[in-house]
Amino acid sequence: MIQNEAHLINLDRYPIHRDCPERDAVLLQVRADLARDGCAVLKGFLTAEAIRALTAEAESVADKGHRSFSRTNAYFTTDNASLPEDDPRRQFFDRSNAFIPADNFAPDGPLRRVHDFDGFDRFIQECLQEENFYRYADPLADVIVNMAEEGNGFPWHFDTNNFTVTLAIQNATGGGSFEYAPMIRQGGENFAEVAQVLNGTSDKVTVLELEPGDLQLFRGRYSLHRVAPLTGDRRRYVAIFSYVEEPGMVGAPERTQQLYGRTLPIHHERAGQRVDSYLD
Ligand SMILES: O=C(O)CCC(=O)C(=O)O
Numbered sequence: 060m061i062q063n064e065a066h067l068i069n070l071d072r073y074p075i076h077r078d079c080p081e082r083d084a085v086l087l088q089v090r091a092d093l094a095r096d097g098c099a100v101l102k103g104f105l106t107a108e109a110i111r112a113l114t115a116e117a118e119s120v121a122d123k124g125h126r127s128f129s130r131t132n133a134y135f136t137t138d139n140a141s142l143p144e145d146d147p148r149r150q151f152f153d154r155s156n157a158f159i160p161a162d163n164f165a166p167d168g169p170l171r172r173v174h175d176f177d178g179f180d181r182f183i184q185e186c187l188q189e190e191n192f193y194r195y196a197d198p199l200a201d202v203i204v205n206m207a208e209e210g211n212g213f214p215w216h217f218d219t220n221n222f223t224v225t226l227a228i229q230n231a232t233g234g235g236s237f238e239y240a241p242m243i244r245q246g247g248e249n250f251a252e253v254a255q256v257l258n259g260t261s262d263k264v265t266v267l268e269l270e271p272g273d274l275q276l277f278r279g280r281y282s283l284h285r286v287a288p289l290t291g292d293r294r295r296y297v298a299i300f301s302y303v304e305e306p307g308m309v310g311a312p313e314r315t316q317q318l319y320g321r322t323l324p325i326h327h328e329r330a331g332q333r334v335d336s337y338l339d
């Protein structure tokens with residue numbers, strides 16, 4: 060089994076599957092990076108063979124991607140006309156992409172073999188030092204691929220979730236760098252500085268060029284971030300792994316419909332449970 064997976068995850072560099080000084084050193088580095096600016100990147104987490112296999116898999120199910128469009132500000136709030144026009148809460152941008160739902164990725168396919176690799180979840184949990192940590196139980200969303208092309212984009216925003224775990228699979232021909240203002244709203248909203256990031260005059264922005272095979276852990280609640288506009292013919296593919304604080308959780312039906320274009324019986328069953336008896 061491990062023999063097999065060793066060709067996907069670069070276990071020589073990242074021996075996540077066994078306790079050893081090398082693993083401890085990776086954990087220390089990731090935790091220090093996260094504490095400092097909310098972002099850690101494990102360069103070359105995947106092997107070249109894995110990158111090829113994941114790219115081919117994403118291509119093979121790209122037609123299953125569900126496109127969504129919205130116009131949002133960095134806070135995902137509605138417009139408030141009583142604020143000054145240049146307030147960051149009143150700066151709206153187009154957001155568009157397509158999510159390839161999780162049930163398009165076969166259990167024996169490369170993406171799920173990475174996700175299901177013995178020790179992967181535990182390693183991520185130890186990196187993030189989250190006590191309550193469970194894989195999302197949503198069959199459409201536990202691991203998805205975010206697909207975007209020229210004209211699509213993830214404009215400046217703060218995440219609503221505590222952390223994001225992503226794996227770069229393929230970059231667009233041009234653009235697409237990951238830009239973020241580390242911890243810009245730690246301790247306060249800091250609207251003046253946020254406004255400068257939005258209008259391109261801030262010197263607080265870090266630019267990350269992620270390459271295929273890089274694993275990124277990001278705490279996006281406090282760090283304003285975006286994916287710079289994409290150019291060229293080639294699509295950008297990024298896998299997103301989701302973890303939550305309670306076992307058995309799935310997405311709410313409305314949100315699932317919006318993101319994935321469909322729902323499953325489990326979304327409705329669990330939604331009922333949550334309202335009625337707080338089971339999850
Ligand atoms: O596609 C990415 O790299 C992450 C996009 C992002 O910021 C998000 O999904 O919240």
Ligand SMILES: [Fe+2]
Pocket residue numbers: 216217218279284
């Ligand atoms: Fe984000």
